[in-house]
Each structure stands twice: as structure tokens, then as C-alpha cells.
Amino acid sequence: MDLKKLKNSAAKEIKAAEDLKSLQELFKKYLGKQGELTQILRSLKDLPKRERIMVGKEANEVKNSLSLEFDEREAELKDREVKAAQEKEWIDVTAPGKKIPTGSLHPLTQARRKAEEIFQSMGFEVAEGPDIETEWYNFDALNIPKDHPARDVWDTFYLKNGFLLRTHTSPVQVRYMEKNNPPLRIIVPGTVYRHEATDPSHEFQLQQIEGLMVDKNISVANLKAIVGEFFKRFFEKDIDFRLRPDFFPFTEPSFDISITCLVCKGKGCPVCKESGWLEVAGAGMVHPNVFKAAGLVPGQWQGWAFGFGLERLVMLKHKINDIRLFRSGDLRFLKQF
């Protein structure tokens, strides 16, 4: 057996081994129990003494040299494997993070919460009532009898079972006063429904904030003061507003509350119907018949009430020129708030 040849070819194969498994196979082939070199070493005993010493020496040298080659290649392959694994699992901790898109509260929800906060800080309680109402609470108890022309003002969605979708939040005035004795201060935020055509300032589903304050000596001056304070805090600046005589069957006297159109700064635009003013609320002193319907003695109490349109307030605050955007589901619009 030519030990030199064996050494050379083994060394070549070791160097060419591409992974630890094939290296192991090579080890078996040459240095394993049945390995080529092992067999040579084993057969030494059959050789004559002189030859045995010579061949033995050379065979041992080959063995040591191949062992070294194996160790070296093993270290190289292990190193290569570790590096490959590291490369595969490498995380760039300096890479900028991916932004997870988060939602935000709808501008109407934000505004409603802000209004609640402002009124609560002035001692008002937040009350609620049902969206599905009876004719009694929506109309009769509010001094709007069946044949009264004012019933036409609120184009109503009537339901098949005799109920209706409330056309305003005013029914909660009566519902609340039936259960709670004055003095009282409440606001009632809620959705109302009107069977009407939509345009830049009219929706068929909108939110109102009703206000009601009842005590012994309540006047329009109190109404003006509270409303003025609300505007100031809601719009975060001084706001021009005006009360003009209006008519509501459940208040006497009645007013509409308008503020300078902030979209066009009073110059006139489609939102304010070119008038420079936008009506944001109806208001007035609670009519004696409403106290009566709620089971209170009219002469004993005085009170004022208002009903704001929340969309209109938000439109003015953020200079939104079309009320229909609120329910459009358009993310480009909603993402701005």
C-alpha cells in the first residue's frame, strides 16, 4: 500500500468536504475502525520487524497528519455553519420600525366628549334617552298636538309598530323631569333622525346635544352665559353668537342660536347659505305645558332648554364644508382628526 498516495488523496478529499456529514464519512473511510489506514496499522504485525518499524512510523505520521487535517476542516466547516445561521437570523436593530396604523376616534365622538367635559365642569349631568321613541314623548308631551302644524317641521321616520325614530333630543327633557325633581342641569347627547333631503348642511341622521336647566329663578341671561362659556371653551376662542326670536312649541319665548360662520369668516359660503351666520341650536324658556306633561307644577319652576346640532359645531370648528363627509367613511377625511 502506498501510504503517500493514501495521504494525498485523503487530504484532497478532506479539503473538498462541503459539510460536517461528509467529513464524518471520510473520517470513517480512513481512520474509522474499518478505515483504510486503520487496517494498514492493524496489518503491521504481519510484517517483518524492519519493515514493520519503517512502515509503522510512516503510517503513524500519516495518521497524525490526517487527524490534523480533519480537525482543521471540521473547525472551518463549523465556523461556516455558525456564520450561515447567524446571517439567516440576523436582525438589524438599527432599522427604522414599521409604523402600525392605529385608528382614532371619530371627530363627532371627540367633539361630543369635549362638550360633555365642558358642561360637566359647569355642574351638568349627562343623561340619555332612547332613539326609538313614542309620539307622546317626541311630540305631545312637548306641546305639539296631533293637528299642530309644528308636527310637519320634523319630517319623521315612523316605524310600523306605532313608534318613531326621535326627531330631536327634546323628549329626554320630559323623560328626565318625570323621574328627577328640580333643581336640575342636564345635557343629553344623542342621535336623531329626520326624513329630509341632504345638502352640505343637512343630514338625515345627526347628533344633537340637548341642554336643560331648571330652578326657581332661571332666565335667558343664564342661558346666554352658559352658551357663551360653552362656545368659548369648545372653539377655544371668543365667538360671536346671536339669539334671534324663533318658534318652538315647547319653549316660550324661543330663539335660534347662530354663530358667525367660521368657514367663510362671515363672508358667505354654501355652508352658511351665503348669510355669514350658521344656526347651531334652537333654544328657549321651557313652556309651562312641558312641566305639566312631566308632572311638575308649572308656576313653581323656571327653566331653559337648548338643542345643538353637533355636526354643525364640528364643521365650524374644523372648517368642514360638507356635513355628508362625517358619514362618508372616507379615511382621507377621518385621518385628519
Ligand code: FA5
Ligand atoms: C330642534 O330640534 C329642537 N328640539 C331644539 C330645541 C331644544 C329648541 C330645546 C328649544 C329647546 P331644530 O330642528 O332647529 O330644533 O334643530 C336643532 C339644531 O339641530 C339645529 O340648529 C341644527 O344645528 C341641527 N340640525 C337640525 N336639523 C339638521 C339636519 N338635518 N342636519 C344637520 N343638523 C341639523
